[in-house]
Amino acid sequence: MTTESAIDPTTEPDAALPVHGHPRPAHAQPDWLFVHALDLEAQGVARKPDGKVMFIDGALPFEWVSASTYRKKNNWEAATLTEIHQESSLRVTPRCPHFGLHPGACGGCKMQHLEASAQVAMKQRVLEDNLWHLGKCKPETMLRPIHGPAWGYRWRARLSVRHVLKKGEVLVGFHERKSRYIADMRSCAILPPHVSALLLPLRALIASLDARDTCPQIELACGDTVTALVLRHLEPLTAGDIDKLHAFSAAHPGVQWWLQPKGPDTVHCISPDTPPLSYSLPEFGITMPFRPTDFTQVNPHINRVLVSRALQWLDAQSNERVIDWFCGLGNFTLPIATCAGSVLGVEGSEALVARARTNHAANSPNAYGQTLAPAQFVARNLFEMTPEMLVADGVADKWLVDPPREGAFALVKALADIHQQRLGQAAESGYVAPSGWQPPTRIVYVSCNPATLARDAGLLVHQAGYRLRAAGVVNMFPHTAHVESMAVFERG
Numbered sequence: 001m002t003t004e005s006a007i008d009p010t011t012e013p014d015a016a017l018p019v020h021g022h023p024r025p026a027h028a029q030p031d032w033l034f035v036h037a038l039d040l041e042a043q044g045v046a047r048k049p050d051g052k053v054m055f056i057d058g059a060l061p062f063e064w065v066s067a068s069t070y071r072k073k074n075n076w077e078a079a080t081l082t083e084i085h086q087e088s089s090l091r092v093t094p095r096c097p098h099f100g101l102h103p104g105a106c107g108g109c110k111m112q113h114l115e116a117s118a119q120v121a122m123k124q125r126v127l128e129d130n131l132w133h134l135g136k137c138k139p140e141t142m143l144r145p146i147h148g149p150a151w152g153y154r155w156r157a158r159l160s161v162r163h164v165l166k167k168g169e170v171l172v173g174f175h176e177r178k179s180r181y182i183a184d185m186r187s188c189a190i191l192p193p194h195v196s197a198l199l200l201p202l203r204a205l206i207a208s209l210d211a212r213d214t215c216p217q218i219e220l221a222c223g224d225t226v227t228a229l230v231l232r233h234l235e236p237l238t239a240g241d242i243d244k245l246h247a248f249s250a251a252h253p254g255v256q257w258w259l260q261p262k263g264p265d266t267v268h269c270i271s272p273d274t275p276p277l278s279y280s281l282p283e284f285g286i287t288m289p290f291r292p293t294d295f296t297q298v299n300p301h302i303n304r305v306l307v308s309r310a311l312q313w314l315d316a317q318s319n320e321r322v323i324d325w326f327c328g329l330g331n332f333t334l335p336i337a338t339c340a341g342s343v344l345g346v347e348g349s350e351a352l353v354a355r356a357r358t359n360h361a362a363n364s365p366n367a368y369g370q371t372l373a374p375a376q377f378v379a380r381n382l383f384e385m386t387p388e389m390l391v392a393d394g395v396a397d398k399w400l401v402d403p404p405r406e407g408a409f410a411l412v413k414a415l416a417d418i419h420q421q422r423l424g425q426a427a428e429s430g431y432v433a434p435s436g437w438q439p440p441t442r443i444v445y446v447s448c449n450p451a452t453l454a455r456d457a458g459l460l461v462h463q464a465g466y467r468l469r470a471a472g473v474v475n476m477f478p479h480t481a482h483v484e485s486m487a488v489f490e491r492g
Contacts, residue, residue, distance in 0.1 A: 107177030135458035143472025155222035221292035285367030316340035407452025
């Protein structure tokens with residue numbers, strides 16, 4: 001049987017020969033490329049007749065295309081789509097006018113041209129591939145993907161600001177694709193509609209400020225009823241500029257201005273008597289106040305479903321102790337406290353730990369009159385975890401782990417080291433955990449990086465005595481290549 005690899009690169013390709021099982025169009029030209037896959041950066045993957053791999057911006061699987069190469073290496077080339085000869089059924093018309101490959105196009109989204117369900121399917125494949133190739137494990141069950149609204153979902157964003165003298169105007173938005181320049185955005189389909197409608201008024205506002213040349217960014221943080229805008233400014237603002245910010249808030253109800261003159265600890269609200277910034281978890285009767293610089297999930301719709309699904313799998317009982325590692329301001333901790341006997345929340349940031357304590361107190365009782373289970377919050381560098389430190393935190397029946405992109409390697413390695421010691425397979429000089437300390441029976445791991453999840457899953461499955469019961473993707477960032485996921489591990 002003839003295969004693609006058997007094609008002689010010195011001869012003109014035969015139009016009848018299939019490529020990756022797909023027949024060539026009868027009218028196909030020799031330089032046409034068949035796109036057979038999509039990589040992690042949402043680039044189409046094709047092979048030239050000589051076998052060299054090409055990564056093509058803007059191309060989708062099952063398309064016949066032409067492309068222009070802009071970077072060459074020995075084994076691969078990077079190219080930009082120039083023409084589609086046979087279109088994929090997965091291709092859709094992007095909603096955003098600033099999306100595309102044209103000069104000045106916004107680089108905030110990479111996958112608007114790919115049908116939404118196909119985006120989710122691609123991310124699930126990425127998760128499965130990472131678990132198998134990096135972690136050498138497969139989930140017993142693939143969970144149904146968690147997904148929600150594909151538009152207007154981004155309640156957190158960092159908007160760049162620049163006064164462009166040559167244009168005589170101020171730009172506010174995301175960077176152009178593969179560029180340090182800011183896209184000339186007049187709307188944004190992934191921002192909430194009320195925030196998208198603010199882009200042009202914000203441009204006019206910044207242009208009117210005395211400090212228009214020293215304000216490099218605006219941090220957006222939306223709550224349920226309040227929209228916080230954090231203005232980073234490199235020089236002190238004049239009284240006139242402050243008045244203009246107040247006037248902007250008055251003209252746009254719900255908008256709250258915060259200023260950041262230096263580091264994150266300098267952030268302060270210019271109208272402290274306004275309602276607090278907060279989001280709710282209605283299923284659990286929880287309201288979470290937060291500061292605009294605190295870490296919160298970008299997508300509140302997905303966050304609610306994620307918390308609900310994670311707690312279903314955790315299945316904490318009233319007689320059980322649960323540890324929430326990387327607890328933040330209590331996004332999972334407080335819902336866990338509605339069903340567990342007690343909770344320990346561990347986080348690296350002292351400021352977030354303090355807010356988690358405050359949030360726990362403010363929500364006990366919750367909106368349903370329920371008193372939350374006792375919760376302890378401690379600050380600790382979880383990237384320096386050891387078996388001794390792990391044992392010192394006491395026995396927990398179950399764990400919830402929600403690390404940043406770096407994953408939870410030190411934590412799971414400490415767990416694996418204890419297991420290996422008890423099997424007699426660790427060095428004699430290693431730490432010996434007391435017999436009374438037992439590992440959790442179940443771990444629910446929420447991940448924002450499939451590679452580090454796979455690495456940690458490999459440790460848990462092959463060295464810590466767990467099996468990977470289930471895993472699935474969480475489409476927290478539609479139209480981007482960012483993959484969030486959740487995995488469930490059980491002992492034995």
